[in-house]
Structures are given as C-alpha cells and as structure tokens.
Amino acid sequence: MASDATQQSDDETAHGAGDDTVLEVSGFTKIYPDGTLAVDGIDFSIDRGDFCVLIGPSGCGKSTTLHSIVGKIEVTDGRITLDGEDITDTPTYERDISLVFQDFQLFPHLSARENIRYGLERMDVPEDEIEERVDRIVQLLKLGDLVDRNPSGLSAGQKQQVALARSLVLEPKLLLLDEPLGDLDYKLQKHMERELMRIHHELDTTFVYVTHDQTQAMRLADQIVVMNEGQVEQSGTAEEVYDAPSTAFVATFVGDSNTFFGELTAVSEDESRATVETAFGDLQASTDNLVSSPRDLLETEIPFSVRPQYLSLGGDRDNKLSCEVEDVIHHPGSGTQVVLNAEGNADSKTVMLTSRDLEETPSGQVTVSWAPEHTILLEETSVVPGVDIETDILGE
Amino acid sequence: MCARSVTTEAIGKAFGNERILEDISLHIEEGEFCVIVGPSGCGKSTFLNCLSGLVEVDDGYVAYDGADVTGKPVEDRDIGYVFQEFEDTLFPHRTVGENVAFGLEQQDGGLTDAAIDERVEEVLELLNIGETKDSVPEELSGGQQQRVELARQLVRRCDLFLFDDPLADLDYKLQKQMELEMRQIHEELGSTFVYVTHNQDQALKLADRLVVMNDGRIEQEGTPTAVYDSPATAFVARFVGDSNALTGAVVRAEDDEVVVDSEVGEVHATPRDDVGEQAGVVLLRPEQMAIGDAASGRDTTIQAELRGVTYTGEVTEFSVTADGLDREFIVSEPGRPSFGFPGDDVAVGWDAADAQYFERLSVSDSMTVKDIIRF
Numbered sequence: 001m002a003s004d005a006t007q008q009s010d011d012e013t014a015h016g017a018g019d020d021t022v023l024e025v026s027g028f029t030k031i032y033p034d035g036t037l038a039v040d041g042i043d044f045s046i047d048r049g050d051f052c053v054l055i056g057p058s059g060c061g062k063s064t065t066l067h068s069i070v071g072k073i074e075v076t077d078g079r080i081t082l083d084g085e086d087i088t089d090t091p092t093y094e095r096d097i098s099l100v101f102q103d104f105q106l107f108p109h110l111s112a113r114e115n116i117r118y119g120l121e122r123m124d125v126p127e128d129e130i131e132e133r134v135d136r137i138v139q140l141l142k143l144g145d146l147v148d149r150n151p152s153g154l155s156a157g158q159k160q161q162v163a164l165a166r167s168l169v170l171e172p173k174l175l176l177l178d179e180p181l182g183d184l185d186y187k188l189q190k191h192m193e194r195e196l197m198r199i200h201h202e203l204d205t206t207f208v209y210v211t212h213d214q215t216q217a218m219r220l221a222d223q224i225v226v227m228n229e230g231q232v233e234q235s236g237t238a239e240e241v242y243d244a245p246s247t248a249f250v251a252t253f254v255g256d257s258n259t260f261f262g263e264l265t266a267v268s269e270d271e272s273r274a275t276v277e278t279a280f281g282d283l284q285a286s287t288d289n290l291v292s293s294p295r296d297l298l299e300t301e302i303p304f305s306v307r308p309q310y311l312s313l314g315g316d317r318d319n320k321l322s323c324e325v326e327d328v329i330h331h332p333g334s335g336t337q338v339v340l341n342a343e344g345n346a347d348s349k350t351v352m353l354t355s356r357d358l359e360e361t362p363s364g365q366v367t368v369s370w371a372p373e374h375t376i377l378l379e380e381t382s383v384v385p386g387v388d389i390e391t392d393i394l395g396e
Numbered sequence: 397m398c399a400r401s402v403t404t405e406a407i408g409k410a411f412g413n414e415r416i417l418e419d420i421s422l423h424i425e426e427g428e429f430c431v432i433v434g435p436s437g438c439g440k441s442t443f444l445n446c447l448s449g450l451v452e453v454d455d456g457y458v459a460y461d462g463a464d465v466t467g468k469p470v471e472d473r474d475i476g477y478v479f480q481e482f483e484d485t486l487f488p489h490r491t492v493g494e495n496v497a498f499g500l501e502q503q504d505g506g507l508t509d510a511a512i513d514e515r516v517e518e519v520l521e522l523l524n525i526g527e528t529k530d531s532v533p534e535e536l537s538g539g540q541q542q543r544v545e546l547a548r549q550l551v552r553r554c555d556l557f558l559f560d561d562p563l564a565d566l567d568y569k570l571q572k573q574m575e576l577e578m579r580q581i582h583e584e585l586g587s588t589f590v591y592v593t594h595n596q597d598q599a600l601k602l603a604d605r606l607v608v609m610n611d612g613r614i615e616q617e618g619t620p621t622a623v624y625d626s627p628a629t630a631f632v633a634r635f636v637g638d639s640n641a642l643t644g645a646v647v648r649a650e651d652d653e654v655v656v657d658s659e660v661g662e663v664h665a666t667p668r669d670d671v672g673e674q675a676g677v678v679l680l681r682p683e684q685m686a687i688g689d690a691a692s693g694r695d696t697t698i699q700a701e702l703r704g705v706t707y708t709g710e711v712t713e714f715s716v717t718a719d720g721l722d723r724e725f726i727v728s729e730p731g732r733p734s735f736g737f738p739g740d741d742v743a744v745g746w747d748a749a750d751a752q753y754f755e756r757l758s759v760s761d762s763m764t765v766k767d768i769i770r771f
Binding site: 057058125156186187190191194196197201212213214217220238239242253254255256307309326327329330331332333334337339354356380 | 436479537538568569572576579580582594595596597598601620621623624625635637638663681683704706707708709710711713724730732760771
C-alpha cells in the first residue's frame with residue numbers, strides 16, 4: 001500500500017519481475033491553441049498496480065497530463081502507451097481508462113445504483129454480470145442502502161464514493177482521479193484518503209491521482225511525480241522525493257524545508273562532506289545526494305536544505321545559526337513550530353524549527369544548530385531553465 | 397489600535413422549521429484570535445453572520461464591548477469581513493492600490509489622499525504584495541488576489557475582523573504560508589479576529605481560543621491545547637485531531653481508571669465524565685500509542701497485525717488491525733522506524749492516562765456510538 005517499500009518488494013517477488021510497466025508517457029508535449037506551452041516533452045512511466053500521484057503548483061501541467069492520458073485533451077507531440085499499445089490517438093471510450101472528477105458528475109435523475117450500472121449497460125455487458133459486478137463494488141465501498149438514493153439524497157463524501165464506484169465497476173486498466181477530495185471537508189478528506197488506500201489495496205487497479213496537497217501525495221503514493229512549469233522535476237517513491245530531493249524546487253515543494261545557497265568552497269578528504277560559504281557563515285553539508293563528484297562542484301554556487309525537524313535549540317551540532325524568535329506555534333498532537341529570523345551579512349532569512357518535545361517556549365535571541373548529515377546538497381535549483389533560487393524558490 | 401470584545405447571549409436562529417443555532421453563549425476577549433471550527437452544516441457560518449449582523453438572530457443578543465448591537469445594521473458596525481470567494485469582488489479595471497484604497501475612501505474617516513496612500517502601502521507590505529500596487533487583478537495569481545482582498549479589509553484597521561474560511565480555496569503550500577502570515581497580521585494589528593474554518597488543523601495553529609461547534613451548538617471552547625488534551629465530549633476528541641476509537645461498557649472502575657470490555661478485550665482507560673452502565677467509547681491518539689517493544693509493560697497491550705506503513709516525512713504512520721476489530725487503527729511514530737512487514741504480528745499498547753473513556757458523546761442528542769466510531 002501507499003509509500004510502503006516493504007509491500008512493494010513483496011509484490012515484485014510475487015510477480016516474478018520488478019518492471020511491469022502499465023503506462024508509458026514519452027516526449028509528451030501540449031501546446032494550447034493560444035500558444036501556451038502547458039507540458040514540455042515529459043517522460044515518465046507507471047508500474048502496474050501502483051498508486052501514482054502527480055503533484056505540483058497550479059499551472060504546472062499536472063491536470064493537462066491527466067486529461068491527455070484519458071484522451072480528453074489532444075496530444076501536441078509525444079506518445080502515450082497503455083500495456084505496450086500506442087493509445088495517443090485512440091478515442092477516449094476505447095482506452096480502457098476511467099476518470100473520476102472533483103465535482104462527481106453523477107446523473108441527478110438516476111439512483112446511485114443506476115449511476116454505477118450505467119457504464120456497464122452502455123458496454124452491453126450481460127445483465128447477470130452487471131448485477132454481480134455492481135454488487136461487488138457496492139460491497140467494497142461499503143455503500144449499503146445508500147445505492148437506492150438519488151444523488152440529491154447523498155452527502156458530498158457519499159457522492160464521491162458513488163463516483164468512484166461508477167468508475168471502478170468498469171474495471172479499467174487505469175483509474176485517473178483529478179483532485180477527487182478537493183471539495184470535501186478536512187475530516188472527510190482524511191477519511192476518504194484512508195478509504196482510497198484501502199480500496200487500492202484490495203484491487204489490482206493502477207491509480208493515477210492529481211493533487212496540489214503534498215501531504216496527501218506523501219500518504220497515498222507508491223510513486224510521486226513532481227511537476228513544475230510543464231516539466232517533471234522528479235519521479236520516485238515518497239521516501240526518495242522527501243529524503244533525497246533532486247532539486248531545490250522539490251526540496252521546498254514537498255514537505256517543509258530550510259533552503260540555503262552559497263559557494264561550495266571545500267570538500268572533505270573522503271568526499272562525504274562539503275563546506276558551503278553562505279550569507280550566514282560557512283555551513284557543512286552531506287554530499288550523499290549529489291550525482292556529480294563533489295570536487296567538480298568546487299567554486300560553484302549550490303543550494304542545500306535541511307528539514308525543520310532536524311534543527312534543535314542550542315549549539316550542540318556543527319551547523320549553527322544565530323536567530324531571533326518571531327513566532328512559536330504549539331500544535332497539539334504534532335509538536336511545536338518555531339519561526340525564526342536569521343540575520344546574516346547583508347541578508348536575513350526565515351528559518352523553521354519543529355520539535356515534539358520542547359520543554360520551554362523560546363523567545364528573543366537563540367542559537368539553533370543541526371548536523372551536517374541532515375544537510376542535503378541539491379545538484380540543481382530546478383529542471384526548468386532560468387529558475388532563480390532567490391526569487392523563484394525562496395521568494396526573497 | 398483598539399480591539400473589541402464580542403459577547404453573545406443565548407443566540408437562537410432558525411431558517412423555516414430548521415433550527416440552525418441553539419442557545420449559543422460565547423465571550424471573545426478583545427484582541428483575541430478566536431477560531432470557530434465544526435463539520436459542514438454545524439452552523440458556524442450562520443453564527444459568524446449573526447456576529448456581523450448579516451443574519452438577524454431570533455433569540456438572544458450580540459454585544460460589542462458590552463453594548464448590545466443586535467438591531468444595528470451591518471454597515472454601521474465598522475467591522476471587516478473576509479469571505480472565501482474573492483475573485484469577483486475586486487474591481488477588474490482598477491489597480492491593486494486603487495482596489496485597496498477603495499475601502500478607505502468609503503469610510504468617513506476624513507483621511508487625506510496622502511494618508512490613504514501611506515496606509516495602502518503599509519498594508520500591501522504587511523501582506524508581501526508591495527510590488528503589485530500598480531498591477532490590475534487579472535495580472536495576479538490566485539494567492540495574490542486573495543491577499544488583495546485581505547488587504548482591502550485590513551487597511552480599514554477595524555477593531556473587529558470576521559473571516560469565513562478565507563484560505564480554503566488556496567493551494568496547500570500557499571495555505572501553510574498564509575497561516576503563518578495570518579498570525580503575524582493579527583499580532584501587528586492587535587484587533588479581535590473571529591475566524592471560521594472546517595480545517596481543524598488550521599484552527600489548532602491559529603487560535604488563541606478554539607470554539608468547536610456541532611449541530612448548532614457549542615461542544616467546547618478553550619485554548620487549542622486544552623481542547624486537544626481534555627476534550628469535553630467524544631465528538632470533540634474525534635473532530636479535533638486524529639484518534640482511534642473502541643467501544644464497550646465499563647466492567648470495573650478502580651481509582652481514577654476504568655476497565656472497558658471492548659471489541660479487542662478488556663482495555664484500561666481514564667473516564668472523562670460520570671460512568672454509567674451504557675456502552676461508551678475509548679479514544680486513543682495515534683501519537684500517544686506505543687508499537688513494537690515499547691508496547692509491552694503498558695497498562696493495555698494487545699496483539700495486532702501490521703497492515704500498512706506510510707512515511708509522511710516527519711512521522712511514519714502504521715496501520716494495524718486486531719482480532720475483533722473490523723477497522724484499522726493508526727499508530728504514529730516520529731522519524732522512520734521499522735516494526736516489521738505488512739502481515740507480521742506486532743504489539744500495540746497504551747497507558748490508561750492516554751486512553752479517554754466517554755459516555756457523553758456530544759451535546760447533540762442525535763449522535764450515536766456508531767456515529768462516533770465511523771467518524
């Protein structure tokens with residue numbers, strides 16, 4: 001199930017092969033009639049049975065990509081293959097792919113059960129098979145007697161479940177979901193996240209899911225595809241994307257992070273550490289995340305980041321900053337967030353620290369420190385050319 | 397800057413035959429950041445509209461600084477009001493600066509043009525959109541437009557601001573950023589903020605005073621920590637923060653503990669209210685439960701099966717199930733520890749002090765044990 005490395009390895013052994021691709025997107029480009037380049041030649045593939053989540057800021061091309069996979073948006077260039085078959089020009093209804101919308105789009109005059117049956121009737125599936133398949137899916141989604149109601153008698157969460165049932169009953173090779181929980185209440189969203197994970201776990205269907213909510217992506221995904229300005233910044237498991245972001249964009253977009261930049265001035269003997277000269281003094285970083293040899297990056301400008309939970313109050317660790325406490329937010333259940341302002345030479349910066357066991361509320365001038373091994377060097381700012389670390393990523 | 401206190405006394409409101417608000421009494425101190433949270437349909441937006449005067453109350457009264465304002469028209473109340481839908485309220489052909497100044501020009505403050513301009517620039521800086529002053533709304537991103545809408549209200553420097561889920565339509569990242577900014581803005585203005593949201597996570601972060609509503613009534617009010625740590629009802633414990641629920645009746649009471657005969661056998665818990673004979677619920681916070689070796693030696697330890705492992709960055713969530721349980725429990729641990737593979741047996745445990753037993757489910761009579769479990 002979601003972001004579950006152990007489960008994945010079990011599945012791979014069971015299937016006998018690790019590389020069972022169901023969808024392949026290669027060189028996919030979309031230019032809208034007004035000339036807008038929405039997606040710029042992206043490549044990614046999805047393994048059978050995976051829960052794949054496309055995330056990125058609004059306008060990054062994630063919804064365009066989803067709607068091109070289902071055939072609702074024409075491809076300008078590139079190829080989409082499903083089970084090895086080129087479907088780039090195949091009409092939507094022949095694709096064996098189903099899409100669930102954020103606004104459900106149920107037929108208001110039909111009961112939930114009739115809504116769920118509708119697609120199978122259109123496909124001329126024999127009546128007893130329709131009944132069997134509908135019953136199975138109704139049971140899987142725990143819809144019970146709700147199926148006798150019309151959409152107007154259902155809550156938002158129930159409508160979403162019916163919309164999901166209507167797509168799942170078709171047993172598509174791919175189920176696409178476009179921000180399906182976006183309109184739901186916070187609590188209902190959390191509940192439906194769990195339901196989606198359970199349903200995905202019980203079926204073999206491959207899910208492709210679009211959201212701007214990166215915590216939802218972390219929870220749900222076997223594979224996360226991070227998009228930015230029509231390009232793929234990184235594709236990998238939740239662990240890979242969070243613990244080993246390939247660009248500064250990914251490090252700041254997925255999860256909270258403190259991102260710095262400066263000139264790489266020295267590399268340790270064993271090449272495991274590097275020293276970066278920043279506006280806040282020299283800071284040490286781990287070279288584990290680099291693709292290039294650290295020595296090749298000497299005297300270049302490089303970004304790096306550290307997650308807020310690795311910072312602690314006091315100067316016990318190698319990387320130290322002197323900061324002013326700006327705000328302290330006690331968040332019951334998940335600890336305390338401290339908003340700090342670090343003053344450097346000719347620069348200042350907001351720094352976040354989170355702690356689950358802070359005994360006293362900090363105030364005034366404090367020293368924070370963190371270990372070099374939690375400081376990740378980022379090879380690039382972004383895969384998008386011209387993205388500037390200061391203005392575009394740090395927003396300073 | 398001054399701030400107002402807001403008091404409501406026994407407010408009631410019905411639309412037709414439907415009771416929306418029932419006997420709501422609340423006092424909000426001057427300068428407080430008060431957040432009202434509850435599920436959709438709980439009446440929180442109607443309550444906010446009663447505070448502003450947009451909706452007339454049927455019973456009870458509303459007072460600002462102790463003075464009854466119940467009959468006073470909304471335009472005479474000098475309050476700021478920010479809604480969730482903002483796109484259509486900005487003038488498309490006027491610049492951001494003009495849009496923001498509009499609110500001030502409408503006010504009978506007798507401000508000079510220079511004074512207006514100064515205040516507009518100040519508020520745009522406060523909201524980090526100083527550079528958009530000469531742009532028109534359509535040149536701005538959704539997040540920037542929402543800030544302009546905020547600026548248009550905040551520039552008026554009212555003593556009281558009401559917010560109806562103003563961040564709900566924003567992207568996740570932008571929401572998180574704006575949450576921090578809302579706290580700063582509140583701090584700098586010093587006014588009283590009353591803020592409605594369905595997002596309990598946001599509510600916990602923003603509030604000085606948290607008010608939890610359900611079914612037209614107040615379930616509980618208090619600081620976020622008090623509401624989270626000492627919920628008054630099972631509904632509050634379920635709605636605010638994450639929790640796992642067991643149900644059963646008390647078989648023994650010993651000192652300040654009870655033993656509940658639940659789906660997974662006898663479990664130890666702390667009663668939150670009087671114990672009777674009816675079945676209640678035991679609620680457990682995911683971060684207060686122990687898993688693996690740490691589970692042994694707790695007041696209650698059960699054998700469970702590991703179902704799934706979800707890494708969320710700061711914490712890892714383990715979903716487990718046990719004999720007798722038709723659902724999964726979530727146990728969360730900081731970092732990325734391992735407790736075996738899905739399908740493996742794993743021990744799960746907790747101390748009685750961290751398990752809260754409720755027989756009082758909600759202030760609403762319609763809530764059943766089943767509803768609480770399913771929540």
